[in-house]
Amino acid sequence: MEARTLFPPSRDAALERLRDFLPKAGAEYARKRNYSLPEQGHPHVSILSPYLRHRMLTEEEVVQATLGRHSASAAEKFVQEVFWRTYWKGWLERRPQVWTAYKAGLAQALNRVQSESGLRRGWEEACAGRTGIDGFDAWAQELVQTGYMHNHARMWFASIWIFTLRLPWELGADFFLRHLLDGDQASNTLSWRWVAGLQTQGKHYVARVANISKYTEGRHRPLHQLTAEPEPLSGVPHPPLGPMPAPPPPRREAPWALLLTEDDLSPGYLRKALDHPPVATAVITGTAHRSPLATAPQVTEWCAAAIAETIARHGAWTGPVTQEPQDLAAWAQGLGVSQIVMPYTPVGPAADRLTAQRAGLDQAGIALTPVLRAWDAAAWPHATAGFFKLKTKIPTILAELRGLSLAS
Template identity: 50%
Template sequence: MAAPVSFPPNRDAALDRLQAFVLRAGVDYARDRNADLGPEARSNVSLLSPYLRHRLMTEREVVSAVLARHSFSEAEKFVQEVLWRTYWKGWLELRPAIWGRYLAELDAVRARFRGAKALASAENGTTGIEGFDDWARELVETGYLHNHARMWFASIWIFTLRLPWTLGADFFLRHLLDGDPASNTLSWRWVAGLQTIGKTYLATADNIARYTGGRFAPQGLTTSAVPLTEAPLPAVTPLLAPVSLDPDAPALLLVTPEDFHPESVFAQDRRFVQAIILADRGSGGALSEVFVAAAAHDCAGRVEAHFGCPTRIITGIDPAKLIAAAQDAQVTTIATAYAPVGHVADALRAATPVLQAAGIDLIQVQRAWDTHFWPHAKKGFFAFKEQIPRILGERF
């Protein structure tokens, strides 16, 4: 039997995986992608998510490589899936209060469920529910779950086990190597009926048996999924206008796990005095933090070679240390790739006034991909996906 898939935490591995998958990204992907035949049989999906999540490789690179080998109509399904990620990022960027709402609810339910047996057995995979228990263990052991398993797991967590969705989202975010504040939070909300208001996702034994090739057919799942409710959604907030970095100003480069490919954010001839690489994403559990820390080291090697500057790895965003590093390097600008809504953005927002008081500007440079796609995430994915061919054709 083949070994379960693993995710070497470096860009070369990501590029190799893309090359190996690209021919299967057309009609094969559209036909087979929903099957979860187990951790040893994942050739029907790309397994690129941990790399895309931390931008060891970019959405643009993946879509370009796929469209170089397939027509748009052949690869439409795959391209749309990659763009789901962009859509969720844009949706949350337009409604950052939903991230704050998730964190506040999580704090409240964590206190209520401290020591709760039902929560421990869901996370340890000892509920007795076939499939669900296997996915809980697979998640902790590998840091990955197939998309369909994520949907079934979230549905059983919310509607059969009746556990708070925020605790499930937190369990995923800690363990998934691709754990992402937007894709994860908004997918859990979608299953719960909060995202497409009133529309829930109900996992059934038949559907699970069909798409797991008969591996699992859990008994006793609930047959009704009544949507959760919440306060109305906040109004859309304007996106921040992209800012640019003075090409001549000496600057320190800050790289975070939101974007481990600064080589394609900043101009090739840009000279940085020093680069500081953040090696934790602020949300991780065991495996995901190991992945991020190793990916940070991979990034440091590339940054040194590309920008010709010394690098330093740090954990945690401590404004006092950033100020000391900027002062040592005699610069008043710290440049970083834009951090979208999530833990890193929260930490940067908290650090900004402290840096400013010390005369240091933090400049967050946005990728053109995000600048062009995010404004179209105001409504549902259907309206968003209509824009994909035009934006790809005109801009990328």
């Protein structure tokens, strides 16, 4: 099935999927989530990731709805998985050098692909699903066709890519990022690093035949096809922890323009931070810039449709919309505003594009003011070490957020 049929790019579709999944978000999810069953439509996981990735549906909404339906202990596993996303985002935000290093590693690997024919062949066969490895080829093809892959299959796939096919991990992360509808700079880069043994240093994930066979209900069994006891990759130590982002609040009464990226398509929360609607809206996206190679057309088309739906959903509130202005400063000056307000854009392709506009904005005296969501502000301070540290804080974070929503 095609990506747009599987994941209609609208908030209504996201809400409907959440409603359908909620009965399964408790004990059933904890028991069955590791089964990768594409031919049954992945019945044991939420398949909400493209919506969460673009915040057409927020983590807070999903967790609140889950806890409205199940006890905290029954929902524990699903809630923790949603927090994995928040954790990776917070972790990368405090160590943006890891994103920069990934891009440099990818550029190097792509250069090698040009000059080493063996590597080029191996990479092309892996991306096309023509390796002959049972399971691996089917997952590659599922990804290219649908824009989705189950979490367990992503782990097996990455492990086989790195340890059996011995391809550079950055090429695999790039293949995912170009094809996943939920392709996310933090979850993707850091999960690939985790499988390789670079994230939790010295601890890697090794795909095993028995595990693949069990969790695909016997559909795949790559007997004698996998490297059995590979060594983890070695890398440099993590960079030191950077500060928690603390952007100054927008000037409430001043006229403002809205900037949207693909990172947060629920900008309604900005209404609370400002007294008036925006004078106008601009859209700048990083979707086509996820890689030096072309992002899959179904991904760019999906994101464009999701953004169009977001704008339509907000009706007259956004004012006139300009797509991809070349010069943000000139656009804002033309509107007579001196502040552009936006949902906080984390490290990644969209933020990279905005960095290129910074000097022009500073020169023109135009403030670019990102507004951090309460969810990220509450969770990211705990995304400093391993996931366990954040996991133990989940009840505290949720209590803090409940307090905030009662107060507002």
